[in-house]
Amino acid sequence: MYDCFYASVFENENPELRAVPLAVQQKQIIVTCNYEARRRGLHKLQLIREAKKICPEVVIVLGEDLTRFRNASKELYAFLRSFSWNSKVERLGFDEVSCDMRSVVIDPNVSQSPLLLFLPETSFPLPFSATYYIIDHNVGLLNANDFTNSYFCLSKSDPTAGFAFNASQLAGHAYPEESNDISGALQLDPLRLRLHLTSHLAQHLREALHSEKGYTCTVGVSTNKLLSKLVGNLHKPNSQTTLLPPYGFETEEPDNATLFVDDHEVGKIPGIGFKLAQKLRAHVLQRPAEFDDGLVYGGTKEKVLVRDVRTFPGMSAETLEQVLGGTGVPHGIGARVWGLLNAYDDTAISQARDVPKQISIEDSYIRLDTMEEVLKELRMLSLSLLKRMHADLLEDEEDEDKAETLPINGTRKRWLAYPKVVRLSTRPRPPQNPDGSRNRSFARISRSAPMPNFVFNLKENVDIRCERLVTEALIPLFRKLHPEKSGWNLSLVNVAAANMVDAASDKGGVGRDIAKMFKRQDDVLKQWRVDDEDDTLSVETGVIDKQLPQDAIAQDTVAMDVSKPDKDRTGSEDFPTTSQQSTGDTGDWESEDEDMLDDDMFRCECGAVMPVFAMAAHGRWHEQN
């Protein structure tokens, strides 16, 4: 993870800040601070007042707008990804990245279909990789007679890209600590050798990140996510730690991995959150559910360590399933937690996703209890949301002849994905107890509706689209959440674009053929042209359109995506919306039609009625029939 990321972003913008104690504020708390500030006693998630009392000289910058952090995070992420050979690079939050450097070989003798073996967790001999992975490859390059003068190759295609290193030594810290030179043992322990190489690669990446991007980071090196994360915490700013073998795959002896995990409090294990930790503590402490939370955050007074749970009489995956399971708890939680307690974690590092699953904007409030204020906030949040959709979901269209993309400011853009759903969430402030105490809860409530198509129409001014989103979607949703005219008091409002559906990357001729098909309605199409080669629902409709006649396609799609929202919008009596009434201002085509089509609907030549995003799939159906 990057060291005190938010603070580092500000320091990179303004290097003078590096020398002073710097804290980043969101609302009433310090969300992070640089190490200069930590030396003076400040820490994360500290109240502003407290921080000022302890360190009056602290420089405080506001960090509620995440744009700069998001941009920096993306840039650093792309940088790290550029080193990867397998694209298995995953981001967690803004400041944490996991890279899968593990070795994977395909053994043609074992199976016809590729069999993946994760070498660090086996004693499989090295190296005959059919597929090159960076650590495998570099293990293969070693000269067994001279580990001290090794060369790490960073590129499959360019042998000159790389760095010299000493493979007999570990880079950075080790756990447990030990003397660094173990060259005699190397040949006997392939896992250790790999960890050595990985530690040098990690160091190289850290140095590159620092020299080329200006950021320091802290890294953990091990064989799975759990161990890498935990071991990374040991030496914190600008450093790295490797968990040394033995890991105990076949040994009965206590191994380093188990010993290491054993010393953690159960709640510190990633994957064991507040609820699970409470249940585990209660079970081990026999009965009493652990008196806790005085007034402040976090830990309990009686510590329950992983060891205490793991070695508790009768403990097993099955027992844990009993202890932890219940309604709402994922199946297999017992096995999962049992694995974590035993230093085992098979969670994969997934390939990088280009588009997020969801985009949301939120703000919190001391008090928000009038409709006027709510309206103002909804406008601001919506505008931010639309801008974020532009930033994260829009791609430059390189193919000029591709047609249908909309010029904005001279450049053509296309949507990478379409959120199908807009969601409004609020956090109502808990009512006062009779005794006057506050019953704090962070629970949110939410309602969602189909994302109106007009938000994708780049020809329309963003402010107009924002206003329509507020009046046509968000206000009705708000009324559903809070039917009473008043009496509510919100501490948070969140607007999200969710259920992201990839625009089919298609790129083929299909898009053009579709466009031809609907030529006669070109004027109509134009206003929706943002949907473009719109296979936006290809996953769903792609299946349907091969099995059903076109009427069924249209009706099914309509039922799913349009009639529901329409009911919602018109069902709100107090807040008549413009979805039906205002259609007159969206074009004159509709008056020429016999029946009233909904705003977002389209009729094909064949008579089928469908939302715009279903057109591509519908077109393909025509082609096949």
Next chain:
DNA sequence: TGGGGTCCT
């Protein structure tokens, strides 16, 4: 205690 995100039920 913030402003985000993911996955599961």
Next chain:
DNA sequence: AGGACCC
């Protein structure tokens, strides 16, 4: 739609 988890 909500809950639990993560940063």
